[in-house]
Amino acid sequence: MGRLALAWRILTNGEFAQSISEFVSSRSRLPVSAGGRESSAVPEGVSVSEPVAVRVPKAAAPKPVRSDALTLLATLQREGRLIDFLKEPIDGYSDAQIGAAVRDIHRDCGGVLERQFAIRPLRSEAEGTSIPFDGAPDPVQIKLLGKSPSGATFTGHLVHHGWQSTKCELPQWTGAAETSHILTPAEVELRS
Amino acid sequence: MTAQYVIGIDLGTTNSVVSYRLLSDESAPCGILSIPQFVAPQTIESRRSLPSFMYLMTEAESARGVYVLPWQLDSDAKVSPACCVTGVAARQLTAEHPERTIVAAKSWLCHTRVDRHQPILPWKAPEGVPQVSPVTASQRYLEHLAAAWNSQFSDAPLSEQNVILTVPASFDASARELTREAALLAGLPESLVLLEEPQAATYAWLDAVGDRWRKQVHVGDRLLVVDVGGGTTDLTLVEVTDEHGELSLRRVAVGNHLLIGGDNMDLSLAWYVAQRFSEKGVQLDPWQSVSLWHTCRQAKESLLSPDGPETHTISVPGRSSRLIGGMVSVEINRHEAASLLCDGFLPDCSLTDKPRRQRASGFQELGLPYESDTAVTRHLAAFLQQNGADRPVTHVVFNGGVFKSDVLRQKLLDQLQVWYPDTPPKVVEGSMDLDFAVARGACFYGWTKAHGGVRIRGGTARSYYVGIETAGLAIPGAPRPLRALCVVPQGMEEGTEVDVPSEPIGLVVGEPARFRFFSSAVRRDDLAGTRLDRWSADELVETDSMEATLPLEDADTEEYVPVTFRPRITELGVFELWCVHEESGRQWKLEFSVREDADGARN
Known part of the structure; x- marks a missing residue:
């Protein structure tokens, strides 16, 4: 589209103009990997060089047109059919039928989480091993279970290693406010 | 302004x-x-x-x-018209709207039977769908x-x-020129350097190991670079030589452009599975077909592993x-699926086997000349035979997405071990x-070019020939016999030019002079000036013709100007062919010409 044609459209088409202006204002949220840290997404033993520097456009972040949560939901549906799965009554199906479906959902939604959040265990120790403590741990990082420790130093067993996201790289949505609630469009097939 | 960065671009298929x-x-x-x-x-x-996929939007999407x-x-940025989208979304749309999606534009760049400047893609698009040329598509990706x-x-x-831009080693001079043209249109610098992809893969290895490479190889070793990407297979041999007491690397041979790749494997598996579905009365829609394709890509590994269920x-x-x-759901017999992949793409074969010319493959309808034999191993055997099969391959550099699979890497290594049992590669x-x-290798190459370091030598990968019609009695209805004059020998180095010794050829002043043009990846002993009276179809491949028009000047009284050829490979690896009039010293550059007989081009 030529520049003039674009200008003309903006002048004559209110809806398009709005989506463009919202888009322009949301430009600075271009999803460039934060700090470019992607090495964590790579299996151990594979060497990956870090980018030298990652530039992010400098403009201040404007008010988002759509909640990132909706964009994430839309992504999980688009790639992994998660909403279809959770909204479908499963009482009538056998475990085998559900299992067959879950395999794909597990793979595809897992792929989204890996790409956007690179989720890793919070504690590197194996579950079931003992962890020594010197003083009470940060309750945000460690949830103590069972009876309160009697002394300042004590030992606990790691029951769950916890999870952390090692990056947060959400897609940028470029649509207009009035369609921001749409998670996936209806699909219509034309039959000849 | 001086450059701050060196940038390697892998414009893949x-x-x-x-x-x-x-x-x-x-x-x-x-x-x-x-x-x-x-x-x-x-x-x-x-x-x-x-x-590298491009989707052409509908008017509604565009509006x-x-x-x-x-x-x-951005008002000041160079933009492509907002009528197309490139990247993941476009790849996704190939299944739902194949008639609006361009795939493998790069393979079209080296398809000499069509005019690469004509808007022919998407191939056989229905009326109403805009089309672009292979050059424009490549330009859009680069933009x-x-x-x-x-x-x-x-x-x-x-x-x-x-900027270093990689091209397949198998690209001939005209495909390289078209790539360069697309790159310059997209705003890449004039100083752009083209680098062969298998060499880039070798540079990636040199970058990864640093100076230790000198310990890993010895004089006389032969490195085979096997690059099986999504859509193409590219083969290259690199030899370790001794130059002034220093180990150095020389690219000694490249293979022809083979249109077989990992996507063909995944698609054949998907096609096989879709047959099983159709036996159960289930017809898959386009979205399901893509889903199946992804599933098959991932199932490939476990289907091929020797101890799977x-x-x-x-x-x-x-x-x-x-x-x-x-x-x-369908149950797939693992042995059947594995043999479909192995027998189809990596069958056991002997080093003396040749690719089979068999029935046209199912991919033919896509317009591109896909290989009729999909067996990578047989193409590899033929490549090694043409390039001294008696000298063993000592090392293998794997490249391309296909070889992320352990099983497929091992399968190819096993085959090489059968061929070279004494020195398993x-x-x-x-x-x-x-x-x-x-891309990393290209970037590292740019770095070594600026800072000094190991370089792979080799010069031109192919030799080039100008077709000259022989004089003699014309037989009505029969074309005059054609001879081929070698103008560029294999291995001609960058930054050199030669005067081709030959009889002068008379060019008509004021009219375009057109020469048929050929290249060869196998005739390695021809020198500039070598004349061939006959050749086999395997030896010389015809590419775009070259032409020049000698302007009419006042001083010209002669109708013909006798010229000889002067080829030049610039420092940037750009091939130029000049016609020289010895007497006056004047010279004219020959350009690759636009074909008029492009089949399938829409006007």
Whole structure:
């Protein structure tokens, strides 16, 4: 589209103009990997060089047109059919039928989480091993279970290693406010 | 302004990657550029590669601004018209709207039977769908990459950096020229250097191991670079030589452009599974077909592994919102599927086997000359035979997405061990990050070019010939016999030119003079001036013809000007062919000409 044609459209088409202006204002949220840290997404033993520097456009972040949560939901549906799965009554199906479906959902939604959040265990120790403590741990990082420790130093067993996201790289949505609630469009097939 | 970065661009058949490195920082490794792109309507994500697919929008999509990238709104940036979208979203749309999607534009660039400047893609698009030329499609991918760079490095525009762009080793001079043309149109600098992809893969190895490479190989060793990407297979031999007491590397042979790749494997498996579904009365719709394709890509590994289960269940979810209710599954016999892949693509064969010319493959309808024999091993055997099969291959450099699979790597290594039992070839050490190796290698090459370091020598990969009609009695209805005059010998180095010794050829002044033009990857002993009276179809491949028009000047009293040829390979690796009039010293450059007989081109 030529520049003039674009200008003309903006002048004559209110809806398009709005989506463009919202888009322009949301430009600075271009999803460039934060700090470019992607090495964590790579299996151990594979060497990956870090980018030298990652530039992010400098403009201040404007008010988002759509909640990132909706964009994430839309992504999980688009790639992994998660909403279809959770909204479908499963009482009538056998475990085998559900299992067959879950395999794909597990793979595809897992792929989204890996790409956007690179989720890793919070504690590197194996579950079931003992962890020594010197003083009470940060309750945000460690949830103590069972009876309160009697002394300042004590030992606990790691029951769950916890999870952390090692990056947060959400897609940028470029649509207009009035369609921001749409998670996936209806699909219509034309039959000849 | 001087360049701050060296940038390696892998413009792939199915994926494009940009790698970069600061020129001033000795210790900085090659990074990979994040490329913002549409992954779905109105949704932009940054990925480390740009799928080389292009979707041509409908008018409704264009008017609604469904796919407008941030830089397409910049007033001063060079923009592509917002009628197409490139990247993940476009790849996704290939299944739903194949008639609006361009795939494998790069393979069209070296398809000499069509005019690569004509808007012919998508191939056989229905009326009403806009088409673009293979050159324009390549230009759009490069514009996207350039804009992604410029938006993140606004103080170091791409047009001012040291840029290395990779091309298949099998690209001939005209395909290289077209690539260069697309690159310059996309805003890449004139100083752009073209580098052969298998060499880039070898540079990636050199970058990964550093100086240790001198310990890993010895004089006389032969490295085989096997690059099986999504759509193409590219073969190269690199020899370790001794130059003034120093180990050095020389690229000694490249293979022909083979249109077979990992996508063919996944698609054949998907096709096989779709047959099983259709036996059960289940017809898959386009979305399900893509889903099946992805499933097959991932199932390939476990189907091929020697100790997998006997059967493998492949399921495809239903299309409506009822996911589980619409789920369909089939049981696949693992041996059947594995033999489909192995026998089809990596069959055991002997070193003396040749690719089979068999029935036209099912891919033919896509318009491209896909290989009729999909067996990579037989193409490899033929390549080795043409290039001294008695000298063993000692090392293998794997490249391309296909070889991320352990099973397929091992399968090819096993075959090489059968061929060379006394010296089983070793895989070179280094990074196995195969999706990014070519771009990284190109970046490292640019770095060594600027800072000094090991370089792979080799010169031109092919020899080139001008077709000359022999004089003699014309027989009505029969073409005059054609001779081929070698103008560029294999291995002609960059930054050199030669005067081709030959009888002068008379050119008509004021009229275009056109020469048929041929290349050969196998005739390695021909010298500039060697004349061939006959050749086999395997030896010489015809490419675009070359032409020049000698302007009429006042001083010209003669109708004919006797000329000889002077080829030149510039420092940037650009091939030029000049006609020289010895007496006056005047010279005219021959250009690749636009074909008039492009079949399938729409006017």
